[in-house]
Amino acid sequence: MTSVTLAQVAQRAGVSTATVSMVLRNRGRISPATRERVLKALDETGYVYNQTAANLRNRSSNQVGLLLHDITNPFYAEMTAGLSHEMERHELLLFLANSEESEDRQQKFVDSLMRNSACGMVLCAARATPASFFAALKRRNIPAIMVVRPLSDPDFDFVGTDNFLGAQMATTHLIQLGHRNIAFIGGGANSGTRAQRVGGFTSTLLENDLTPVPEWIVMAQASQIDGAKAAASLLSRYPQITAAVCYQDIVALGVMQALRAAGRKPGQDFALVGFDDITEAALVQPALTTVSVAAKEIGRKAGELLYSRIQGNDEPPKRIILPPALVIRESCGGPRAGVDR
Amino acid sequence: MTSVTLAQVAQRAGVSTATVSMVLRNRGRISPATRERVLKALDETGYVYNQTAANLRNRSSNQVGLLLHDITNPFYAEMTAGLSHEMERHELLLFLANSEESEDRQQKFVDSLMRNSACGMVLCAARATPASFFAALKRRNIPAIMVVRPLSDPDFDFVGTDNFLGAQMATTHLIQLGHRNIAFIGGGANSGTRAQRVGGFTSTLLENDLTPVPEWIVMAQASQIDGAKAAASLLSRYPQITAAVCYQDIVALGVMQALRAAGRKPGQDFALVGFDDITEAALVQPALTTVSVAAKEIGRKAGELLYSRIQGNDEPPKRIILPPALVIRESCGGPRAGVDR
DNA sequence: TTGTACGCGTTATCAA
């Protein structure tokens, strides 16, 4: 399995390695006759380009990294698909790693990318990432796009969704349906995304002359069980609440459970809006009205931006905020929505 | 951003590059004193190992590829997580690509891996992959593990699940619950996986003195909508059917929809078993009884095997078939299952 | 178009 080298191809074609290299990359001026001879030699020898040698010489590679905390989360899987597609379009290879929220794994991955001369990366940083991590990253001077989790550092490119607007849309929808006592359920501490959604929620209440009630804004882990618990406790204490914006669809599903357990009917005497538009949202009964955040599009945009950075685009850092969309289904009452997706 | 080289570190430590290299990789005999000096110099200079140079020299890399058709499918996302975890354990980097069932993209990815001297790959080949693809792969002589989709070629390692057994378990479960008119819904033509599941289904019927009805074995794309359509058409024609084994959970979810639209109640007057145990299966109402194929475990096993091949394990090709498990929930009636997962 | 120095870590060979 001795691999063919450029030199061998060159010898066979009776030209220099420089010529072969230029033919391979369509650079410089090569006469059609020579090119023909080279192509023939390439074909005959079954030459395989050695990207490693090229990378060494170029001090860079065609490889980019993607760091997530959990590819198993449908949202991130979608995003990955969008990014992957974009990378393939540009002949870039995509490294994938799951941090599982461990700073350690995250750091290891980034170090690994550096050792391999990756030409860029897309990061959804672990929740507890220290500032030093970002500082070090800046010093590396390698294109890095942050995604999904809002980052206060203005020196990084960011692609995410407009959580504030999304929450506004959800809240407005509920208010327009006549609700006045609206809760916000879900999300954990230290979540910038949650902060933004809560912000959109409360500001919309205020705009509509409603006073936010702090006790009606509660946290819940990203699970159905936890959403149900949070809702049960909340609703038993404040039965006057008639609607809720949920931090995530999965939490909303839990809230539905709690409602039923309390003898209330989601979609009839209680209105519910979720966030994410996960597959299940369309499946439950009543189908969940939710804010869709276009995961695939985030991946695509991040890929696009990263590519332009790799190409040398040195405009100031960008923040690409994708507009969310309210997908109206049945969980707030009203007529059944038509087919969606 | 002039990067530090081994030579610079060596100079600073007053040793040769060979010594530094040996210290870095814990090879050869180095006196503690020298090692100390080298480590100090490494630290002081902020040296970053150049994996590319090492790869060039070694004619190989620490990078492996994973080819799927669709990372968006929860099953593959799980598998990816398992593989990714295993790769990180061994300090290997994972390239990800989605073929989207295109042979062309698939071929491009593999070519790309070759150019980059990847040290191995895990493939879930596109459905219409020609034999020539596999033949060429063999010639490359690079460790390659096939996953999930059954492959007749005995020259490749394979990790997958026992589809036949899984379908038998699902079917037996339905028969034990008293069902006699059972359908099989889902899967497409040219699917080896489907063939195995249908095989397990029909053989179990026969073992129980039931006659398979060909018209009750229908295809459906891997989507909820398509599952619903297939089921609607089937059930309107054969209302005597009281249970179904579904090719995938996602199809089962569609079938549930169709049942409701037809005024029937999944879990009460119709029993449903799915395949895959995707997250949604536990969330829908009624929660879906399904055959779990341990996607994460497939990824892990594939990673383990691949690593051993990379290490030089040249035993004959292996076929690792993981046992499926029936996860009983509510969609076949009976008492509510307890907590699962 | 060509000749060739260069990018940088690895390892076989050899010296102390």
Next chain:
DNA sequence: TTGATAACGCGTACAA
């Protein structure tokens, strides 16, 4: 026993 020397892997880019 410990460490140095130098050839090597292979594509790239610039001077000629």
